[in-house]
Amino acid sequence: MIMAAAVLWIPLIGSCVAGLISFFNQRTMDDVAKLVTCMCMGVSALVALDLAYDVIIAKKIVHGEMLSWIPLDDHHKITWGLYVDSLSAIMAAVVTCVSFMVHIYSLGYMKGDKSIARFMSYLSLFTFFMLFLVMSDDLLQLFLGWEGVGLSSYLLIGFWFHKDSANAASMKAFITNRIGDMGMVLGIVGCIAVFDSVSIPEILLKLTTFDEAFFRLTDHLTINAYTFICISFLIGAMAKSAQFGLHVWLPDAMEGPTPVSALIHAATMVTAGVFLLIRLSFLFEYAPSVKTAIVVIGAITALFAAVVGLFQKDIKRVIAYSTCSQLGYMFMACGVSMYSAALFHLVTHAFFKALLFLSAGSVIHAMSGEQNMRKMGGLYKHIPVTYALVWIGSLALAGIPLFAGYYSKDWILESLYGYAMDGGSIIPYIIGLSSAFLTAFYSWRLISLVFHGDCKADERVQSHIHEAPMIMLIPKVILAVGAVFSGIALVGFFTSSQLISGAYVFTEIEHHIPGLIQVLPIMVALSGIALAVSVYHTQRNKLAIWLVRFKRASAIIQSGFAVDEFYRKAFIKPLQWLGSFLYHHIEKGLIDRYGPNGFALFISRLSGALRYLQTGNVRDYAIVMIAGLMGMLGYVVVVIK
Amino acid sequence: MIELIKPILPEMILFFGACLVLLLDVFQKFVDHLMNLSSVLLVLCIVAIVLGVPDGVYYHNLCVISMFTGLFKIALLTLALFQFLATSFLMDKYALNKNEHSVMVLFLIVGACVMVSANHLMLLYVGMEIQALAAYTLVVMQRKSEYSAEAGVKYFILGSLASVLYLLGASYLYGAYNTLYLHEIITAIKAGSTLGGLGSILVVSAFLFKVGLFPFHQWVPDVYQGAPTPSTSIISTLSKVTAVAVVLKLICGLFYDNKSLDTRWIFSAIAILSMIVGAVVPIVQTHMKRFLGYSSIGHAGFMLMGIVNIHVVGVSSIIAYVLIYSLTLMMTLICLMSLKDKREPDEERNDLELSKLGGLSQVRPKHAFMLAVCFLSMAGMPPLIGFFPKLLILQYIINQGQMLLTVFAIITTVISLFYYLKIIKLMYIDMPTKQSIGISVNVNMRLLWVFIPAVIIQLLGCYIPILQTIYVQYVTPAAETLIIGTNEKIYS
């Protein structure tokens, strides 16, 4: 319990120290801020690893109360609690480790930024909220962490607040997530209505005694309570994990500093949705229709994001869409009840995607802030270490054997195949395979454009190209180790299927997988690599020329199938019109004019009128006195008995 | 001999002390220490009250000593003491004789104590006149100021009118019941007679005038504005506390359990109209003291609500209200006094224009904070102390089912919040100008000795148990003596 609490609170201490330094604008103290935040993160990461080891090996659950929060009565009280099972422990370990790496990387990346203390403070604050989220024992507390990471994300995307685009992106992220939050709130309210509790262990306990519950919408229309709750939570998870429909904020979130993209928008926060699905898996098992929906959403997202990723020019947006696509994989896995596979992919993805983002950061750093891949090229000579690390990350992402991504992605694909064999549709599996192909393709497109060919940047930029400093390389190397070995090291542990420990364990059915199916993903990935290399390394490739003809189509795809444009026309414009109408005609024209303002005007007029009674003449005062007295006396004469 | 004068020992101390101060001033002896001597007299007087005679009636039923009288007398003395301590080093800024000023305050308190204790209508009248004459004198104390004189004359003429009403009412009561003893009248009035009813209303309205309630309110802003600020402070607090005490005494005596005359409508109307005047008119005022005068009308109306249905809870709420409000108002005025420049009396009139408070928080942050605390307290903002009496009275009238009153009380309170906040906005958001008050003042650090306790008192609201203790142990018993004790207990 103390260890868990230490993991949770130490980052907050670092955040507060750095925050104070930033608040009082003590530039000379910046080094203290950097040191304290990194040390706190380091300690937290070490303790988290130890905790994870304890929890997983000893198969125990740490569960304790910290503080009372909302004591309603003896049976209904909401507390600040810690709940660490192996799921939480793994999440905590991943979060703290990646966060530690990103902290150190940031020291180099943000060097010279005048508000680095604020940056470090936000990073630590984010880590704290993320840990708060994963370690909470009740939904309300989880929701607080959920909002907290949203807030930190908002602050970090808009970190360079002097950029209009950064401000717009941060607001977009925040507002899009409001839709998900609405789902979260509905889900929590639903849980309170059905289970009379928000505590996750308690809900689990009560779930076993409940058969079915219904919410009565109207007299004739009822809805299964579990379905309702699960849909609500699904909406929350979709917004946070940028699933299709609510994904629009994630590519824009790349406006933030690159370490932020690595930590929040690749490795940790966006996986909170997946975490929620896993955490509440026992509920989702009672809502099979919602599970199907999860598979559908995950499949759409995986394919859609991979396609859009193909057409991006901005290096970070490619990786962002890739993240989106991988999250789709995790959703699919959850939808077919392979929660262990989802979590496994989450862990490996955290490593290689963080690595890719940090490497992208190094590239951008080397190119003096240029993010357009079309203006890069031939960088492998100048920044060989980064080049090697991008290769490692891409191999892991593409799912090449021995690299981390292979084990987890392969497992997910096998599960999808198993899902099809069990009577489900084969389409998710096909989509999974095609996405894997596309993933490999856009990864090597990135490598080719950035590192090979001729450099298209101007002279000034070219002369500045340099390898990142040591402090940025070391974290990447460590992450690369994770990207290579985390799969092979952990695959045995995850497949032993005791992962989601505690009270709920689902039998994850073993399937006989034909040999062809086992090698198919590898083949697909390799062919994607081959195609990409052939397209982008041969001059005047036929495919490239052919593609150029579809300028309009590619523009649409590049803009993410114009989802943003659709939203603008379908929702934002009408809402703006409605808001403006309500504001000008109802709020100001009707309510304000005849309500508060009207009353205020009346009072001030009355005030102006009443002051004329105060003539300043004693005789008038006396008349008022006597008149009032006469009234009183007359009343007495009339009523007295 | 000492036993004979013991019940009126406090008044004796004050009276002879005041004479002594007067003579010393005239003979130019210890001129600089006479305010301190007056303060010592006040302390002695408090001691005499605390160690005084047991509750009961003295001098052939002329004089009552009870929890109620004790509480009010101590409150009066404490308020005066507070003012003396706070302003003894500020008084030189005013063109008046500060020793005569304190003598007049002492006489005023003598009259007030007589009023509070009196059980005979003539004695009550004597006390009222002593108090009123001292008050008139205080208003005109600044002899070279024509505004001061104007205010004094207005106060004097209207006050005489009130005295006339009182005497007329007393004569009616005598005609109806053949006695001037209050307790005998109280017993007799239950039978009901037109003459007695008219008399009782007349007698009460004289004191409604002193409190400054609706039809009798118009002198309040004029006098508050015209009088020199130290006198305003005394009149608006000491006179008002006394008048409220007497109003409570009379109303509880004359109208409690009085089946023949239902006065609820009268007092409801007075309360509502006073609150409206006190809420609406201050909005357009531009002078600080005038503004405070109008707002005090509203506060008086708010208090009066507690006695529309006569009950111990309501009476004790009123007592709490008037004491806390007086203290807050006095703090406000002391604060304004300390901001004053030394100038010719007639120029002073414009010193307290509201516009001159603009940006006070930058010029005099401590004063601005103090004023803001006081105004918020008057507006009834928790956790400041002013919130609690308002709460008590609202709670009481809601429990009594007086919904009309409640609605008006809440509406007017909200409006009054507006103008209090307007002043705070002036002080904290607006920019200071060259005409801003307090720029050239040399603020004496001794003021902190007043400011800090004042703010602590205001913040007592944060620690409710202590307020509750005071309320339960002192205020409620005082109210009980007034209602339950009028006939049965004391005159047994």
Add this chain to the structure above:
Amino acid sequence: MNLEEYLPILVFVGAGVFIATVFVALAFIRGHRTVYDDKIAPYECGFDAFNTGRIRFDIRYYLVAILFVLFDLEVALLFPWAVTFLELGWSAFAGVFSFLFILLIGFIYEWKKGALEWD
């Protein structure tokens, strides 16, 4: 009818008339006489008797008048007490002396303040 008891009064009246006549006669015979308008006016107070009341005059007239009224009233109050002095006893004595004490304080005050001096 026994009118003898009224004899002292008659003596008093006679003496009074006699003395008054003597004084008036002496003044009439021996007096130094100059006649002018102010002197022969009905009220010898410095004001024009037949004029509007709204004129300025010295506030000290009022002061003297008020002081006169005060001390005049004091005497008026003392008369009944003096007559019944023996019946009323010590408490009345104390009361009257408190009253006199207050007046004395007031008298000292006005004297020292210079209210009794015309200039």
